[in-house]
Amino acid sequence: MDKTTLILNVLDEMFPNAKAELNYTNHYELLVAVILSAQTTDIQVNKVTPILFKRYPTVYELSSAKQEAVEVLINSIGLYKNKAKNIIKMANQVVTHFDGIIPSRREDLESLAGVGRKTANVILSNLFDTPAIAVDTHVHRVSIRLGLAKKTDDVYQTEMKLYKIFPKERWTKLHHQLIFFGRYHCTSRNPKCLTCKLYEVCKYDNKPKKV
Ligand code: SF4
Incomplete structure (x- = not known):
């Protein structure tokens, strides 16, 4: 063999x-969870996302969030200040440029705050059946x-x-x-x-x- x-x-x-260990129920939630998971365990991310998604259920609510208010909800994970800034900016970009819908093209995903090649690959493969x-x-x-x-x-x-x-x-x-x-x-x-x-x-x- x-x-x-x-x-x-x-x-x-x-x-x-084997599958993603991050908890999510839709495209928006997975993208946020993956951005939050950088240099942090999935377990830590899964502890903060339920309350985060309850407070900000879609990109629209998150796009108008105050950074300090998001920081308070995610401050148990590493790099939380930067991540709070990035997910709010990402939500704004999705609302402004993609009609509130998480894009399915690599170039569009990588244009979002906090999204690099690795995150784009996770989104493409898990949400859009694009092998990566x-x-x-x-x-x-x-x-x-x-x-x-x-x-x-x-x-x-x-x-x-x-x-x-x-x-x-x-x-x-x-x-x-x-x-x-x-x-x-x-x-x-x-x-x-x-x-x-x-x-x-x-x-x-x-x-x-x-x-
Ligand atoms: S556990 Fe990892 S390092 Fe050890 S033999 Fe297997 S593949 Fe190699």
Whole structure:
């Protein structure tokens, strides 16, 4: 079995139902949640979004929000001041330029405050059935350890390499599976190498020797 197939099979076996762990009920809520999730855990974001969305149920309410009022609701997450500013600005942009509808084109998404390539990929793949792999810290680390990307690659280079290696129809599911694999198994510290089904194909320098 080749390495690509092995990785896909192992991830399917380990995480058959991998999916976004952010809670949302519509396009607006997912976009806000993803912007808030930068350098913060999904669990932390899920704690603040229920009250945030109750207070500001659509882009229209959020677009006219006072920054201090939003900050109070999200101040338990990292970088909350900047994120409060960005989500209000994003809401204004969506109201002004996109008739209040979260856009489905990459260029339009990336024109919004707080939305970079990674966030756009999450939105495109989860909301608009556009295959994409958002390379976050977990996906980047796992890709390097498995030898799918180089240590010197940046996240964009890693994303492009993953697109060449894996079939397009698997990208969106693979994205979630690689996050789960990095979050729960191939963790930054103390990865579970000795029980790992990808041990033989892994290129990680520091993996412990099997005796
Ligand atoms: S062997 Fe260790 S470092 Fe390599 S993929 Fe498995 S858990 Fe990660």
